[in-house]
Amino acid sequence: MKAPDFDYVRVRSLDEALAALAAHGEGARILAGGQSLVPALNLRLLAPEILVDIGGIADLSGIALADGTIRIGAMTRHADLERSPEIARHVPLLARAVREIGHPAIRNRGTIGGSLAHADPASELPACVLALEARIVARGPSGERTIAASDFFRGLYETALGPDEILVRIEIPAAAAGERFAFHELARRHGDYAMAGIAALARDTGAATLRIAYFGIGSRPMLAAGAAAALRDHGASEAGAAAAVRALGADLEPQSDLQASAALRMHLAGVLLRRALKDLFPDAAGGREEEIA
């Protein structure tokens, strides 16, 4: 199908972008990589008055390390993350996860800012930034504000960003010595959105700092705080793993759709948790993998 009619402006600076948003209000949409927005336009799911293309703002893309923090500009493409030596070294979870986003041609255009702002519950990067305790920096008419990833995702395609705000960068604590991560997703074909996925991170060798985030399960990416607490209490043993899987029942709100039922998703969440624990704590019995029934 063909997109409906709309106007278009390519802005050269953030100030110009904010002015365009202010002038057009709810009728304006930011265009980043277009890999979610243009399909929605072509399918006529959206009918904005004007697209504000931020692809020409040079200082919105790039990856920099300073003071133990990795800063990633909103317009940094998935393909840039995939090939960045800084990301591979300092945020290896992101380097691993980004390879599962769609296909190479999608990664050549799609951006991290677009993925987070779009907030598809089946997307990889929102769950990763939750596990990583990232900070999301937005700029609006009254300046910049920083939003913790755990406060950012509000619901289905819904974030803490206001209609007059632009996501400008993501700040992530660089990996510490001994840090480990696990990442798994289950999709019907390579490149498809996940039916269920997990991104987990331990900042040291024990379970004390473990953060477990899920995607593709509910209406937004979610932290499994109860499961992480069970592992802290019981350790990464078989008892700990069993308690953590039980705790998922209270942590997650799985949804049914054409891809999978809520019950299947809950089962897969447990399977993914055991796989993740096996990666994180290879010596503990709790990592025993449960077969998909």
Add this chain to the structure above:
Amino acid sequence: MTKPIAISLAVNGEPVEALVRPRQHLADFLRDTLGLTGTHIGCEHGVCGACSVRLDGDVVRGCLVLAVQADGAQVETIEGASDSGELASLQHAFAARNALQCGYCTPGMLLNAAELLARNPSPSRDDIRQHLSGNYCRCTGYQAIVDAVEAAARAGAGGAP
């Protein structure tokens, strides 16, 4: 109706100036305005890969880039990549292995396969499948396409731009 916007870009090395409506995607612009019908259109929402073109050297979905976004860019289509000869050994391998039947998916397959070989001159069959996972073929069953890319890689076909 919205105002058309003036763009200037290079397509297969030739300068092009045009007025485009913002809603027109790059694949339609190449086909309908420039007559470059080697860029095919399947789904128009990013899933089939028939519309693949190069934009500033990267393979992208022509249906997910607006023509106005290509202002100032270098675009290369299957016509340009084929005429330059850089795809010749992939093309021969596709023909030799029956990696096309109707040919609808072939321009997209060739451009994406060339991108893979440029980055990884000796990919595994798994690498090939992963790289082409976003390109649908409704005829061949894919096996022959993977065979052809593998054969071209063995013959040293890497060498896209």
